[in-house]
Amino acid sequence: MGRTTQQKLAIAAVLEDAESPLTPPEILARASKAVPRLGVATVYRALRSLRKEKKIVIVEIPGEPPRYETADRGHHHHFFCHGCRRVFEVPECSAKLAELAPPRFEVLDHEIILYGNCPDCRPA
Structure with a gap:
């Protein structure tokens, strides 16, 4: 499985605490409070890893960017x-x-x- 980093933990925590599905820019904005120099590429890598681990799922709304939420x-x-x-x-x-x-x-x-x-x- 993917490596667990401070960035990935912050991103997972944002999704766990979210009241609704979030877009990558929303995840970046919230996770940056815990990891100030977090980059968008790191967010996408963490999302890909968390999906592979079946910890998150994509919420697709036609005509909208993908959003993510915890799988549980x-x-x-x-x-x-x-x-x-x-x-x-x-x-x-x-x-x-x-x-x-x-x-x-x-x-x-x-x-x-x-x-x-x-x-x-x-x-x-």
């Missing part, structure tokens, strides 16, 4: 805010989703992304 969060979905472009976790998942499939189809998995505006971006 369990099944959940995401909400993308059009205003601030942040991604939020949606912890609940309806058990009735399989009913949306056509008759006689078997649903094996699903991924849901909700789009709209977060409370900070909603018009008054």
